[in-house]
Amino acid sequence: MTPVRRAGALLAAILLAALLAGCAGTGAAGDGGNAAQGTSRETLTVFAAASLKASFTELAARFEKENPGTGVTLSFAGSSDLSTQISQGAPADVFASADTSNMARLQDAGLVDGQPRDFAINTLAIAVPAGNPAGIGSFADLARSGTKLVMCARQVPCGAAAAAVEQQTGTDLSPVSEENSVADVLGKVSSGEADAGLVYVTDVRAAGGKVDSVPFPESAAAVNTYPIATLAGSRNKTAAAKFLGLVAGPEGREVLAAAGFGPAAGSR
Structure with a gap:
C-alpha cells in the first residue's frame, strides 16, 4: 500500500471511530451511554387563573417532589386571556379557570380532553389600602361620588362576578379603571392608586398587610x-391527570382552604 493510501485508510478509521463514539454517547443510559445524557425530564405546562398563583405555586412544588421526572411550568393571567391564548394555539397541558364560562368556551371548541373537574369556589371582597383611608364600609359605598374604584373588566371572571352583584343590588358602579386580572386590581389598591x-x-x-378587606354580604350573589x-392538545396527558388528581384531592383541598378557597360542590 502506498503512503498516500495508508494515510487515507488511517484517516477513514479515525473518522469511523469518532462517529461510533458519538453514537454511543447519545444513547440511553441502559445502552452504555452517559446516564445524565440519556435521561430526559418531562415538562407539564399549566395555565391558571391569576387568583390561583400562591396555591398552584405550592402545589406545583409538591407535584415535582412527588414526580421527580416531571417539571411544572406555570403561567398565570386572567382566565379570559388564558382561554384566548389556548384558542389561538398556545401550548399547554392543563387549564384551571376562575369560572365555568371560559372553560365551556374551550370545551365548545373541542380543546378540552374529557370532563373538567370543579375543585374550588371563591367569593368577592372589597380590598382597600391599609387603614382604609376612604372609609369604605359597604358595597354601596363603592358607588359614592369621588370614590376611586378599580375592578376587573367584565369579560374577566372577577369582573363578571362584580357585574352580577351590581345587577342583584341595583347598584351602578363607575370604576376609574378596569383591569385584566385580580392581580392588577390588587396592585393598584396596594399602591394607593x-x-x-x-x-x-x-x-x-x-x-398580607398590604391591603385591608371589607367583606360584604351581597357577594353571596x-x-x-x-x-x-x-x-x-396536551403532549403529557399522564402527568396532567396526576396534577388534576393532586389539585382536586386531599392535598389540593388543604392548600386551597389555607388560601381562603371554599370546596366546590362534590369535591368534599
Missing part, C-alpha cells in the same frame, strides 16, 4: 366555581 378594588377573598389574604381540565 385606588380607594377600593373588587377582588377575591383569597387575593386579600395573599396580600356571585360565587365563582373553579374548574380544571386536561387540554386536548
